[in-house]
Amino acid sequence: MHYYQNKEWQEKMRIRLDVNNMFAAQVGEEHGLTKERIEQLSDQLKAAHEALVKARETSKLGFMELPYNQKEVVEEILAYVEENKGKFENIVVLGIGGSALGMIALQRALNPFYYNESAELRQGRPRLYVLDNVDPEWFGEFLEQVDVKKTLFNVISKSGGTAETMTQYMIIRKHLEDELGEKATDHLVFTTSKDRGNLIKIAKAEGIKTFFIPENVGGRFSVLSPVGLLPAAFVGIDICELLAGAKYMDQICQNEDIWQNPAYLNATLQYLAYQDGKTISVMLPYSSALKDFADWYAQLWAESLGKKLNREGVVVNVGPTPVKALGATDQHSQVQLYMEGPFDKVITFLEVKRFRKEVTIPEGYKEIDGLSYLGGHTMNELITVEKQATEMALTKNNRLNCTIIIPEINAFTVGQLIQLLEVQTAFAGELFNINAFDQPGVELGKNYTYGILGRKGYEQMKEEFESRSEKDTSLII
Numbered sequence: 017m018h019y020y021q022n023k024e025w026q027e028k029m030r031i032r033l034d035v036n037n038m039f040a041a042q043v044g045e046e047h048g049l050t051k052e053r054i055e056q057l058s059d060q061l062k063a064a065h066e067a068l069v070k071a072r073e074t075s076k077l078g079f080m081e082l083p084y085n086q087k088e089v090v091e092e093i094l095a096y097v098e099e100n101k102g103k104f105e106n107i108v109v110l111g112i113g114g115s116a117l118g119m120i121a122l123q124r125a126l127n128p129f130y131y132n133e134s135a136e137l138r139q140g141r142p143r144l145y146v147l148d149n150v151d152p153e154w155f156g157e158f159l160e161q162v163d164v165k166k167t168l169f170n171v172i173s174k175s176g177g178t179a180e181t182m183t184q185y186m187i188i189r190k191h192l193e194d195e196l197g198e199k200a201t202d203h204l205v206f207t208t209s210k211d212r213g214n215l216i217k218i219a220k221a222e223g224i225k226t227f228f229i230p231e232n233v234g235g236r237f238s239v240l241s242p243v244g245l246l247p248a249a250f251v252g253i254d255i256c257e258l259l260a261g262a263k264y265m266d267q268i269c270q271n272e273d274i275w276q277n278p279a280y281l282n283a284t285l286q287y288l289a290y291q292d293g294k295t296i297s298v299m300l301p302y303s304s305a306l307k308d309f310a311d312w313y314a315q316l317w318a319e320s321l322g323k324k325l326n327r328e329g330v331v332v333n334v335g336p337t338p339v340k341a342l343g344a345t346d347q348h349s350q351v352q353l354y355m356e357g358p359f360d361k362v363i364t365f366l367e368v369k370r371f372r373k374e375v376t377i378p379e380g381y382k383e384i385d386g387l388s389y390l391g392g393h394t395m396n397e398l399i400t401v402e403k404q405a406t407e408m409a410l411t412k413n414n415r416l417n418c419t420i421i422i423p424e425i426n427a428f429t430v431g432q433l434i435q436l437l438e439v440q441t442a443f444a445g446e447l448f449n450i451n452a453f454d455q456p457g458v459e460l461g462k463n464y465t466y467g468i469l470g471r472k473g474y475e476q477m478k479e480e481f482e483s484r485s486e487k488d489t490s491l492i493i
């Protein structure tokens with residue numbers, strides 16, 4: 017671990033934010049933003065910065081501390097992984113939302129695409145599966161395929177009570193007991209809150225190994241806690257470099273001057289665009305490895321910023337809608353809409369400067385003009401040019417867009433990306449004047465589920481559900 021200590025290398029690996037195409041000079045005056053508008057927000061920006069500084073000082077925003085305060089946690093994780101080396105063929109994460117999406121993104125970004133399929137690529141490490149749903153076909157099929165005797169299950173739930181995760185756990189637990197009897201608990205490791213929820217109670221009663229999610233770290237901000245670090249370490253991802261990248265970016269993101277702070281600048285531009293009716297925020301990585309980052313970001317942005325009430329309790333029903341896309345794939349799907357549809361979007365490209373592989377397109381079909389121009393180029397050139405061309409076309413069509421430039425994908429740059437987007441979200445929450453760290457909107461649906469399934473204390477939800485108005489059958493055709 018710690019391969020890339022030198023400052024020069026870190027500077028070379030610094031993620032940059034290019035916001036040229038958010039401004040009137042590029043996309044025209046009707047839609048483009050101006051520096052004057054940012055100027056006019058200066059009091060709000062100052063207040064937002066001070067709020068984050070205060071939150072940092074009072075340890076309210078635990079995600080900001082993760083790059084700094086986990087030395088012992090990392091040591092414990094690495095020791096645990098070492099202790100279990102060679103014992104398991106599979107590690108399976110049972111979790112959902114913030115307890116799953118980060119790890120899915122890390123695995124796809126930082127491990128070979130065919131890691132699970134290839135023993136050579138795994139180099140003795142376990143395969144990784146993240147089961148973040150309760151679809152009976154998916155989970156049922158998994159149960160038929162997996163050999164639980166060769167598998168370690170990492171049950172991740174901050175609350176220790178999420179119905180989906182606990183359901184998965186109960187099913188797996190039964191299988192483990194059927195196959196392994198008393199040894200079942202050797203195949204379980206929990207990641208949860210230290211002081212609340214059912215998982216910690218079970219862990220304590222049965223002596224199950226547990227890693228903790230700090231109380232001040234929200235689920236969707238928790239990928240750099242043991243939530244992501246433990247499974248990542250099992251599959252050989254350099255978790256020290258991840259944290260080093262996060263720390264590097266976090267220091268940049270503490271700068272009060274928004275022109276030096278990519279998290280603040282991007283949050284501000286997205287906020288202003290939202291005020292102008294551009295309420296949809298598209299993340300468009302031109303990299304299959306970063307595809308699942310768009311998914312992770314969607315939860316971060318949606319659950320954090322989509323709120324009914326502002327801080328004063330006034331109904332505002334605010335929040336940009338995140339959309340996940342993939343370049344070049346979505347050039348043949350969603351991009352038509354982005355080019356010509358309503359002016360209601362901001363596109364954030366993720367552009368990778370240097371890919372980890374180079375694939376050459378062979379010369380051939382010299383007599384066919386429509387093919388011969390491709391020969392001799394590389395796929396690397398093609399995807400890069402396609403990004404640039406799409407960016408140019410969007411800009412010409414007066415569509416707001418910006419680019420997060422990633423020198424190459426590695427643990428250090430991925431750590432930066434995570435921290436950048438998390439600080440950006442927190443800053444945007446301040447500008448929208450909402451609490452970016454709760455999620456009251458998901459409770460009602462959960463409570464109906466509890467009631468319908470007969471959970472004690474939720475009888476009224478069941479009654480309400482059963483007495484709901486009848487559906488008009490003529491509208492079901």
Ligand SMILES: O=P(O)(O)OC[C@H]1O[C@](O)(CO)[C@@H](O)[C@@H]1O
Nearest residue numbers: 112113114115173174175178235
């Ligand atoms: O880690 P937990 O407590 O199981 O929660 C899982 C997810 O459920 C939510 O609470 C609601 O969807 C998310 O905020 C969270 O990431």
